[in-house]
Amino acid sequence: MDRLVKAEAKEVEVMFLKGQKCSSSFKLTNLMHTMSVAVSLTTTNPSLFSINKHFSTIPPLSSASYTLHLSHTSGQPHLPDPPDAITVRATMLPTGKATVDHLRRLFSKPGPHVFRDAVLTISLVGPHVAEYLISRKPQSHNLFTKAISACTRSQLTELLKPAVENGSADAVAYLLDAGADATATAESLMPPAIRSGSLDVVKLLEASGCEIVESVLHEAAATDRIDVMEFLLERCDEKLEVDSVDSEGRTPIHVAAREGYVRVIEFCVSMGGNPNRVDCKGRTPLHYAAWKGHVKAVECLLECSDVKCVKDREGRTAFCVAAESEESDARRRLVDLLGLGDALMRAARVDDVQGVKRCLGEGASVNGRDQNGWTPLHWAAFKGRIKSVKVLLEHGAEVDTVDDAGYTPLHCAAEAGHLQLALFLITHGASQSHLKSFPYLAAHPLHFFDSFQNQVSLPSKSNTLMYH
Known part of the structure; x- marks a missing residue:
């Protein structure tokens, strides 16, 4: 024996x-x-x-x-x-x-x-052993499965939260397989899952029926997780909107701007997000990026938004906020960046060609707008600054862009009586189709509209070349 x-x-x-x-x-x-x-x-x-x-x-x-x-x-x-x-x-x-x-x-x-x-x-x-194992990396799978084998279903459900917060996809999977209920928690587990940085945990919870709350996109934006945003928008397109707002009226773009996450801003805009939206305090994403000193985010927002002149409830523009920023290293660059548009507008108005070139070279947007929707080309056309108009067009200015009232640079030139400049714009592709829709031009005391129409209908080659 x-x-x-x-x-x-x-x-x-x-x-x-x-x-x-x-x-x-x-x-x-x-x-x-x-x-x-x-x-x-x-x-x-x-x-x-x-x-x-x-x-x-x-x-x-x-x-x-x-x-x-x-x-x-x-x-x-x-x-x-x-x-x-x-x-x-x-x-x-x-x-x-x-x-x-x-x-x-x-x-x-x-x-x-x-x-x-x-x-x-x-x-x-038991649950105390399982919770201890969750906090350890790497985890022993054998010890963990053994520990939870002695847990009740309610204990398994309670263990989901620390497992999710720790970003342990294996632990979450074992708990769900053992009977944990992701829908029975007092608060949704999805926000902490996103904060943990584990897309696998997010996927496990979504598949288990975990509640998808509106703040999930904000959480993803705050952690620079485009992959999570893509997954959630694809899986929950009927529940989520890229422009959803939190209790302060902020969208995910506001959050990304505050954190300086350029990729998230670009992604949200590509998905239809509105970079011009203001929160409950009247602040745009540009305000937040300027406040936090995020130069790259400010540059990105200046390209895709039109809110540089928007004032918050305290009457401050993004330029003002940048000047008050505690981020001293970025303050000067932000002030320059946000002020470049104004400087470009001034240079275009007074025909300071070198100033126009300098502003564009330093990063000013050639199609930036003021509070009335006017671009530098609108101002140069209205003032008859043909040299500045030429430089702006050479740098990609949109010849038919419209302001808040529907005016193009050609309208501005025509209304101000700058016939030669109007001809120049037409030879560079400006459309004449909407000129008659502006009664002021037709009723000009010098009958400008009629003479203008007669002279620009068939511009001669010599007239075209003389403006180059």
């Missing part, structure tokens, strides 16, 4: 509860038909684990129960590798009875009479 006793299980699971007494019972059975056996039980960590009966006797074909006690539970669970264990040794006891001292002497003398019948692994299980 190779062993005298048999253990009911190869493992003893102890429910670990912080600050509480923890214990677990296990059973051994005597395999001998006619003879009692003596049993000795020892642990690999006697300072932490103790057994109620270190020495005992078991009658023939009988079983005995033992209790393993965990001595210290105030701190973190003790999870060594290899794990703690109970060693079971047995020897035949012909007399059937013996004192504890006699049994101690019997097992103190090694020899063929003593059988090492079993080694029982000690496993700490």
Whole structure:
């Protein structure tokens, strides 16, 4: 016979509860038909684990129960590798009875009479163990699945939050498979999942029916996660809008501008987001980018928005906010950047060609607008500044851009009586189709409109060249 006793299980699971007494019972059975056996039980960590009966006797074909006690539970669970264990040794006891001292002497003398019948692994299980494992990286998958096997469904659901916050996709998957309910939490787990930075966790929660709240796009924007935004907009297009607002009236573009995430701003705009939108305080995304000193974000917003002159509830433009920014290193660049448009407008108005070129070279938008929607080309045309008009067109100015009232630069030139400049704009593609829709031009006291129409209907080659 190779062993005298048999253990009911190869493992003893102890429910670990912080600050509480923890214990677990296990059973051994005597395999001998006619003879009692003596049993000795020892642990690999006697300072932490103790057994109620270190020495005992078991009658023939009988079983005995033992209790393993965990001595210290105030701190973190003790999870060594290899794990703690109970060693079971047995020897035949012909007399059937013996004192504890006699049994101690019997097992103190090694020899063929003593059988090492079993080694029982000690496993700490339960929600406190699982939560501790969630906080560890890398995690032991075997220990984790064992720990949650002793949890109730409500405990599994409670463990979802720390698993999500830790960004552990494996732990979330195991918990969901074991019965955790992602829809039963007091608050949606999706925002902390996004903050954790794990797209896999976001996907697991979405597939499990987790509530998708409106703030999820704001969370993704705040963490520079375009991949999360793409996934959520694709999967929840009926629930989410790229221009959704939070309690302060801010869109994801506001959030991205505040954090300086240019890629997110560009993505939101590409998905139909409005970079001109103001929040409850009248602030545009440009205000936030300027306030935080994010030069690249300001440059991006100047390209895709038209809000440089918009004032917030305190009467401040983005330029004013930039001047007050605490980010001293970026302040000068922002002030220059946000002021370049105004400088360009002034240079175009007074025909300062070198000033126009300097502003454009420093990054001013050639198609930037003022509070009335006028571009530098509108101003140069209205003032009859043909040299500035030429420079602006060479740098990509849109010849038919319209202001807030529907006027193009050609309208401005015509209304101001600048016939030669109007001809120049037409030779560079300006459309004449809407001139008659402006009664003021037709009713000009010098009958400008009629003479203008007669002279520009068939411009001669010489007239075209003289303006180059």
